Amino acid sequence: MASLVPLKEKKLMEVKLGELPSWILMQNFIPSGTVGAFQRGYDRYYNKYINVRKGSISGINMVLAAYVVFSYCISYKELKHEWQRKYH
């Protein structure tokens, strides 16, 4: 499948799901590069949802929901044993 733009220069939202592993491997892994990527992501989210004139509560609710889902994934292993089933 031929893409018009080289993979390395695409932003994260434009990378297709199948290309994700190769995209991640192609990024530069120097510490300042990784920190810069996180800082850019943080700034983009902040400026889009929180730093607006009439920011609503959903700006921070999305962060909290993502945190809950992340915590669920982390504790999935222990939660597996607590499902309601007839024979444990």
Add this chain to the structure above:
Amino acid sequence: MNENLFASFVTPTMMGLPIVILIIMLPPMLLTSSKRLISNRFHSFQQWLIKLIIKQMMLIHSPKGRTWSLMLVSLIMFIGSTNLLGLLPHTFTPTTQLSTNLCMAIPLWAGAVILGFRHKLKASLAHFLPQGTPISLIPMLIIIETISLFIQPMALAVRLTANITAGHLLIHLIGGATLVLTSISPPTATITFIILALLTILEFAVALIQAYVFTLLVSLYLHDNT
């Protein structure tokens, strides 16, 4: 059931990496900073809150004690936000771990006490003997006051740990009971659910109150010693 009850207090690791570091770093990321005079709603709300806290807490201190305002306000914001985030489902609360609370309590208490001993030695030593005690009781009272001084950091840490852990455990237990009771007898389940709702409201209050109490006590120790 026994193992599951305490499984939520285990320090989270992912493939051996301690993610607890990331989890402790989350509340500071939610407290924003801004370079503007008038900023967005989120940040203005935090500014208002911090101003309220500072005015309430630092009013009683002398100028020397007020140099600790940054430390105390960070402390109350950290404990408050961590406790409140711990009320979300499946999350891990660092303040349930005795290690975190000891790390917060011991340096702050020791700082306040050492400050008192360095600058006002006589007044700090005089704290060991309350006014107007009968002469015969003096030796025992000094021993008791020394013990009560050294127990302060332990009490600070254990109070916070026990309160938050007990609250989380109660929520787990009563929530589990409600779930099981729905198939056995729905009216009892309704009652248990109401208890659960009240308990959750209590937990919100406890989260904030514990932060307040911790910080208040540290500031009290500071006031004694400056």
